[in-house]
Amino acid sequence: MKFLRSLIVGVATFACVAAHAEDLNFGIISTDASSTLRQRWQPLIDDLNRKTGLHVKAFFATDYAGIIEAMRFNKVQIGYFGNASAMEAVDRSNGEVFVKSVNANGVGGYYSVLITNVNSRFKTLDDVFKNTKDVNLGWGDPNSTSGTLIPGYYLFAKRGVPVTSVSFKTVLPSSHEANLLAVINNKIDVATNNTQELDRLQTQHPDKFAQVRVLWKSPLIPSDPLVYRKDLPQETKEKLRDFFVSYAKTDPHEKEVMKNLTNYSGFAASSDAQLVPIRQVALFQQKQKLEADTSLSDAERKTQVAAIDAKLSALNDAAAKQ
Template identity: 45%
Template structure:
């Protein structure tokens, strides 16, 4: 599913330049939303240099907004309290669909990779070594799931680990809780929970910031590659502000000092993107819903088929759009 993303984005990014409005005065200040992958203090240390450069280069005051969960940033954008935000793909989908958001840029990994991986981790001393072990012993295990709006912490493992195995993460374990990537990893490392969701970017950071904790973890499952995170602005931002942001993000990271700032965030330079980045994530969400409906014994045969037909129609629409973008990219490359 995810392996088509590069070809799709290569085509969709070409239209990014046309999405900015015209001739409206730029804002004097912006609020930048940051999703809660770890503690606010840790995030502030990482983000302050980047936001300071954004302020200097755009001429606008940039205010950081941290919320205790992903929904807080999404709601902030919905009510025009957050102007620009870093989201995961799942949270970006919610922001685009429900909060007037629009993708304009995408992060890239410091290594040059176009994405990252969802992980399931257990303590290194645990007898749980893979998903089969976890599912067989689930009734005796505690599980730290991710934020419901997290791509790698919730959506991806929710489909590949649980839906495909026809089990519900909320009921299969002795106890299930939801937390940030950092909280989940530390809880597993400290043997407060048995298994938790995490991701490869978080693991790389933990190996730097708390190597003794990272050493207590073992990976029991790794997902397919997940598209790198998007940057989202309010669709109703004025054209001049969008132009300033676009210029900043598309040029940032060329200078050595800027590269160091991005490296602290584990990123390379940004690339242009659009809402089409979310197409494979939308597919994944629909596949997950389809699996849940197909295995729901409480639905009548007629109701089940009607719901499945509706999802199949949505999937067909997504597949058509992805094929169009892929075809456009192939023509431009030839």
């Protein structure tokens, strides 16, 4: 009897461990309010659990860094990121890109934009840069691709205007949703955002969409990736990859879930290679800052710039082989 009792306890313990190994937290970056994100993502997570047998729970934080750090300390095992935050998750949090979103319009990515209210005094981009010290700028999360990284380089750095409180009247970092509402309600002069948010606004609230003017659009940004931790069991990785790659291909319910999620049609297989263009922009920005840093000696600056040039060269080679 004692042996049987021990055996039962052992099996129960093993079952708990096995179940725990299948418990995952799905981190979702804070593009909008947590309640809004939960409403969009929970139907997909429910389907994920039902189809794979995994026990996945949504995990939210107040900013992008919260999801990156949660993955770093294994509080989050899978996450939805933008490319800039995915780069941080890969570099700092033992992450690995495994799929990317596919837009409903078939475009292989999306665009960063600078927006203003249709009735604002800013009719063109030249109006903004005529005197930026008189402009209230709505800025993105520090780890946002479309809210900070891409416009920081392609829109502002290329014009020699750093995004600081010295260059602008005010710089107000916030979520895409908050920046969009601030522009619609004339609470801010201009703000960064992206075409995914605008497409959703046009579909759901065409009257509010009519209040937005786009002043600038970036080069194409690779579509948003999903990242999981490299140390997940291989079987779990395969379950996740298979689920997302096959999701919403034919099933009407799944197609509706994706449409409500963020106007996506589904997911496609991907890898860390999709981050190469983002790495190139980030490194080029670092190089520009070093070249303008007067606190460094010429020798220090030359050494650090050379190191960045070497990384850029390696990335260019990697991009050429894709």
